Amino acid sequence: MRSLLLPLALLAGCATVPAPTPAPTPSATLPTAVVTASGETAAVATANADAADDPAVWRNAADPAASLIIGTDKKAGLYVYGLDGKVRDFSDAGRVNNVDVANHKGRAIVAASDRNDNASAHVALFGLDPATAKLTVLGRVPAGAGEAYGLCLYAAPDALYAFVVLKDGTINQLALDLSGPAPSARIVRTMKLGTQSEGCVVDPRTRRLYVAEEDVGLWRFDARAGGATTPVKIAAADGREIVADAEGVAIAAEGRGNGGYLVVSSQGDNAYAVYRLSDDRYVGRFRIGAGAFGATSETDGIEIATGNFGPQFPGGLMIAQDGDNAPAAQNFKLVDWRKVKAALGLR
Structure with missing residues (x-):
C-alpha cells in the first residue's frame, strides 16, 4: 500500500498523506509505596517454569508461631511450609492451581482447584x-464442566462451601459433604463473569465473595447459596489502580463488622492495589521491593492473615507468590502486614 500512496502524493503537489492516529496509551499508575519481605519459603521443586501459584495460611491459635503455609x-x-519457610510436607496432587484452608x-480442611x-x-x-504438618488425601469431587482455575472456601453456618472459578469466568458454588468415608459435593449455584477469571476470596463476616476478572477488574458477589448472582464492580483493570492482569485476591480482616482491607495483585506492574472493605474505596497501592529476600514480580496468588503470628509477624502476615526468584525456582515471599499499613498510612 505504501508504494502506491507515495507516487500519488507527489502527483498531487501539495497533497499529504494523513498521519495515522496514535494508539491510546494506558493511564499512568497511581503513586505506589514500597515495602520489603521479612521472609520467604523454599523454592518449589519445578524449575524453569511458571509453577508456584497460590498460598493459604492455617493459624495455630495456641501457638501462632507454629502456624502453617500451604502453597x-x-x-x-x-x-506445607512453616513460617520459617522450610518445607514440612508435600503431596504429589498433580496440577492443582489455587488453594484455601x-x-x-x-478439622483443618485444605481444598485445591484440580486441573488434572x-x-x-x-x-x-x-x-x-496441625501437629505433624502433614496432609492426608480425602478425595476429589467434581466441580462442573471446564478447566478448574480459581478456588476459595466459605465456612458458612449451614455448610462448608467451595467457590470454583473456571477459566472461562464461570463460578460454581459447591456445598461440600465430608461426613462420609469419601467426600461428596453438589453445585448449589452458578455465577458468571465475561472473560478469564481466577483469584477469589470470601469475607464470612459480610458473606461477600470477591473475584478478579483478569483483563477487566475486581467484582463482588453475594456469597450466600440463596443470594443474588449479579456482580458489583469494585475496580477496573484500567492501568491506574490495577494493571492487568488482576490476579490474586486477599482480605485483611480487622476490627468488628466489615473492617479491614481487600488486596488484589496488579500483576501487570508487579504491584498490589488496596481497597477498604467497608465502602470498596481505593486507599493505595504498594510493591514488595528488593531487600534481604528479594522483590516480587508477576504475582499470581496472595494471602493475608491478620492477628498475631509470633515474634516475626505480631501484627499479621501477607504471603505473595514470586514469579521470578532467580536463580532458584519460584517461591512465596512473607511480608509483615504492619509494614504495608505503615507505608500506606492505614490505621
Whole structure:
C-alpha cells in the first residue's frame, strides 16, 4: 500500500498523506509505596517454569508461631511450609492451581482447584494435621464442566462451601459433604463473569465473595447459596489502580463488622492495589521491593492473615507468590502486614 500512496502524493503537489492516529496509551499508575519481605519459603521443586501459584495460611491459635503455609506448585502438587519457610510436607496432587484452608467441625480442611482434567473441573480435598504438618488425601469431587482455575472456601453456618472459578469466568458454588468415608459435593449455584477469571476470596463476616476478572477488574458477589448472582464492580483493570492482569485476591480482616482491607495483585506492574472493605474505596497501592529476600514480580496468588503470628509477624502476615526468584525456582515471599499499613498510612 505504501508504494502506491507515495507516487500519488507527489502527483498531487501539495497533497499529504494523513498521519495515522496514535494508539491510546494506558493511564499512568497511581503513586505506589514500597515495602520489603521479612521472609520467604523454599523454592518449589519445578524449575524453569511458571509453577508456584497460590498460598493459604492455617493459624495455630495456641501457638501462632507454629502456624502453617500451604502453597501450590501447579505442575506437581501441594507444599506445607512453616513460617520459617522450610518445607514440612508435600503431596504429589498433580496440577492443582489455587488453594484455601478452613476449620470445619474441628478439622483443618485444605481444598485445591484440580486441573488434572481440563475438560472436567474437580476440587482436591485434604485433611491437615496441625501437629505433624502433614496432609492426608480425602478425595476429589467434581466441580462442573471446564478447566478448574480459581478456588476459595466459605465456612458458612449451614455448610462448608467451595467457590470454583473456571477459566472461562464461570463460578460454581459447591456445598461440600465430608461426613462420609469419601467426600461428596453438589453445585448449589452458578455465577458468571465475561472473560478469564481466577483469584477469589470470601469475607464470612459480610458473606461477600470477591473475584478478579483478569483483563477487566475486581467484582463482588453475594456469597450466600440463596443470594443474588449479579456482580458489583469494585475496580477496573484500567492501568491506574490495577494493571492487568488482576490476579490474586486477599482480605485483611480487622476490627468488628466489615473492617479491614481487600488486596488484589496488579500483576501487570508487579504491584498490589488496596481497597477498604467497608465502602470498596481505593486507599493505595504498594510493591514488595528488593531487600534481604528479594522483590516480587508477576504475582499470581496472595494471602493475608491478620492477628498475631509470633515474634516475626505480631501484627499479621501477607504471603505473595514470586514469579521470578532467580536463580532458584519460584517461591512465596512473607511480608509483615504492619509494614504495608505503615507505608500506606492505614490505621
